[in-house]
Amino acid sequence: MTTTELIYQRFWHSAVTRLAEEEVMSITNFLDSHTEIRVILKIGVSDLLIRDAVVETFREKDRKSAEPLIYRPALQGIKAYFGAGKPVKEAMSSQPQLVEPVLENIMAVIQAESYFYQERGFESAEAYDEFWDQNYRGTCKYYSNLELVQERFMANIQPKRRSTHLFGRYRNVAVFSLGPETLQVNVNFSDSFHEMAMSFTCRGKEYRVDNIEAWMLRCPDQICREAVLDLQGVVGLDLAGAQEKEIMKRTGGGQGCTHLGLMTVDAVRALQAVG
16 A cells, blocks of 8 residues: 655745835745745845845754844845846855745746836836847747737736735645655645646656646636646656756746746755755
């Protein structure tokens, strides 16, 4: 008889709120069995430049502390947008384990921009859609098939305006043991614009994927749902040695869903934590 046992979980929560007319705050919380981290970024609205950054570590494996460990990375002046990865990693070279939650925060800011696009210099929602059409064409199922899109992204956003809470995102990975050398990984993702889930089984020390399923409950357009089929590209893949670029390619690349790809990457990091 097969016994299912939960052996590991990791949780992410990100939220972007309006602090003042010219400033937003992005907070990301990360928790798993060993770690609890909170990242706080204060960012200018018109230029998206980081004005202040704080990382608080409340729990950490193999380390006990009566007070949170406070780290203030020198991120001031870095633009919280696409391309921030390299300067953030350079600025945080002494604390590489904290780079991921900082970049998670920046991803949330990019999504929140949809609610202050005019202050970013775009005259209309249509102009903002056009900016994404031109700059991100070919990056995912939606932006690789614009001729098939039935509803534009900005028309899809509900409610149309937000004054304080701009964006929220939740993600969870749970790893279950199904028996000797057999694991099941479930990933759930929900944010202000999307809602989806993924489940797959893998075997052996290489974490070779046996099968995979995914579902979308909310997404910007029907064309996005076709990306679920592209996940079959990871069947047979040894996740233990897989790099992020390979995973994104095997989950569809420019014809896949970026979120499903990153969910798979997060699943691999959870497997690495299980060891």
